[in-house]
Amino acid sequence: MIRVVKAPEVRLTELLDCAQRLFFSRGYDNTTINDIITEAGLSKGAFYHYFASKEALLEALATRMARDSVKELEPLLEDLELDAIGRLNAFFAGSRRLKVEMAPHIRNTFEVIFRPENIVLFHRIDQAVTAVVTPILAALLAEGHEAGILDAPDPQAVAEMLLQLRLILGPVMHKALLQAKDGNVDEPARVLDERLRLYGIAIDRVLKLPDGTIKVAEEGFARALLEPD
Amino acid sequence: MIRVVKAPEVRLTELLDCAQRLFFSRGYDNTTINDIITEAGLSKGAFYHYFASKEALLEALATRMARDSVKELEPLLEDLELDAIGRLNAFFAGSRRLKVEMAPHIRNTFEVIFRPENIVLFHRIDQAVTAVVTPILAALLAEGHEAGILDAPDPQAVAEMLLQLRLILGPVMHKALLQAKDGNVDEPARVLDERLRLYGIAIDRVLKLPDGTIKVAEEGFARALLEPD
Numbered sequence: 001m002i003r004v005v006k007a008p009e010v011r012l013t014e015l016l017d018c019a020q021r022l023f024f025s026r027g028y029d030n031t032t033i034n035d036i037i038t039e040a041g042l043s044k045g046a047f048y049h050y051f052a053s054k055e056a057l058l059e060a061l062a063t064r065m066a067r068d069s070v071k072e073l074e075p076l077l078e079d080l081e082l083d084a085i086g087r088l089n090a091f092f093a094g095s096r097r098l099k100v101e102m103a104p105h106i107r108n109t110f111e112v113i114f115r116p117e118n119i120v121l122f123h124r125i126d127q128a129v130t131a132v133v134t135p136i137l138a139a140l141l142a143e144g145h146e147a148g149i150l151d152a153p154d155p156q157a158v159a160e161m162l163l164q165l166r167l168i169l170g171p172v173m174h175k176a177l178l179q180a181k182d183g184n185v186d187e188p189a190r191v192l193d194e195r196l197r198l199y200g201i202a203i204d205r206v207l208k209l210p211d212g213t214i215k216v217a218e219e220g221f222a223r224a225l226l227e228p229d
Numbered sequence: 230m231i232r233v234v235k236a237p238e239v240r241l242t243e244l245l246d247c248a249q250r251l252f253f254s255r256g257y258d259n260t261t262i263n264d265i266i267t268e269a270g271l272s273k274g275a276f277y278h279y280f281a282s283k284e285a286l287l288e289a290l291a292t293r294m295a296r297d298s299v300k301e302l303e304p305l306l307e308d309l310e311l312d313a314i315g316r317l318n319a320f321f322a323g324s325r326r327l328k329v330e331m332a333p334h335i336r337n338t339f340e341v342i343f344r345p346e347n348i349v350l351f352h353r354i355d356q357a358v359t360a361v362v363t364p365i366l367a368a369l370l371a372e373g374h375e376a377g378i379l380d381a382p383d384p385q386a387v388a389e390m391l392l393q394l395r396l397i398l399g400p401v402m403h404k405a406l407l408q409a410k411d412g413n414v415d416e417p418a419r420v421l422d423e424r425l426r427l428y429g430i431a432i433d434r435v436l437k438l439p440d441g442t443i444k445v446a447e448e449g450f451a452r453a454l455l456e457p458d
Contacts, residue, residue: 119348119349119352120348120349123348154423154427157397157424157427158427160397161394161397161427161428161431164393164394164396164397165390165393165394167393167396168386168389168390168393194383195386198383198386198387198390199390202390202435205434205435205437206431206434206435208434
């Protein structure tokens with residue numbers, strides 16, 4: 001047997017790629033550590049060298065996905081033609097576009113992640129995403145506050161609040177996904193769009209902006225996310 | 230042996246009382262189902278007749294505590310001399326008073342509940358409290374909106390958002406409790422007071438009220454909660 005020697009980072013990347021592929025195709029619950037190591041061509045020992053558990057792997061995957069998304073959205077955040085509000089809106093628009101592109105994957109993962117028995121998983125992922133996004137959002141808010149175009153005297157705390165608020169979307173999203181899977185898209189798309197709009201208005205108000213300034217919702221977004229291919 | 234026959238509700242109440250006493254004195258982690266049934270004079274079979282697990286018991290206990298608190302605060306909520314904003318403030322003031330009265334118990338339970346490994350417990354309790362408080366808050370918001378003194382066009386969704394926001398207090402509270410236990414009260418009391426004040430301002434803004442209208446924070450409250458006896 002030829003033993004291919006790979007750098008640890010390469011192996012780690014391959015391991016995460018394999019796990020992601022399996023989680024997206026079979027779902028997290030239906031994928032075992034054995035499935036992952038078989039697919040990745042790794043020994044169990046090698047797996048545990050990287051991760052203490054399947055859950056720890058998922059957390060690393062969530063962090064990687066959050067970082068990748070942010071990396072893709074970074075040019076929007078650095079567009080100096082826009083002020084902080086414009087960049088915040090560009091960030092939300094870009095994040096909607098990414099979500100629609102990834103919709104089939106997102107439907108698979110979200111359906112699993114929002115199940116009541118997966119509350120620990122959900123929190124691990126939420127914490128990974130929050131850790132990546134909070135400093136970016138806080139920096140934008142600080143800049144906007146200094147420029148006098150929004151009100152966020154404690155940008156770090158306000159960023160935490162706005163990210164906390166996004167969790168009201170979770171149960172609505174989960175319910176909508178289940179209904180859409182049963183072929184019922186219109187009503188859940190309407191409810192999800194409305195909830196997104198309310199989330200946007202809550203952000204506006206916390207930042208002392210007129211209702212409708214920060215555009216979290218967009219015509220047709222919930223439908224594009226929910227509708228099975 | 231004399232077998233005392235008690236009505237099921239009486240037994241259930243006794244079981245919850247015993248569990249509450251033990252959780253508060255020893256902490257949730259250090260209390261086993263065996264400890265509870267010994268204290269309550271119940272068989273294991275009888276325990277499992279009421280609850281599938283220690284966690285399920287905790288959930289029932291959380292619901293009972295939330296209902297008891299609301300019951301105690303109900304007169305404030307029904308005070309017709311006050312408008313919806315006045316009653317919301319009376320509710321927060323009453324809930325602070327209850328918290329200070331129960332401070333030693335709250336310190337014990339919160340310390341356990343906010344530990345990262347107890348995330349499921351935390352969520353069970355949070356859901357139990359949210360389920361009890363959401364309809365009350367939604368009704369107050371609906372009344373205030375109709376009276377034109379605050380802005381909450383979708384009272385149910387806004388109530389959910391405001392309750393979601395209170396979760397930003399959790400990590401701050403946990404850190405403050407740990408610091409206070411080490412004899413350091415001043416700094417965590419200041420941070421917790423400031424976070425409570427920010428939570429109040431976020432509520433004001435979401436409801437389109439001037440900053441400082443809804444009084445969540447109060448001079449000396451964090452210190453009274455944190456300072457060991």
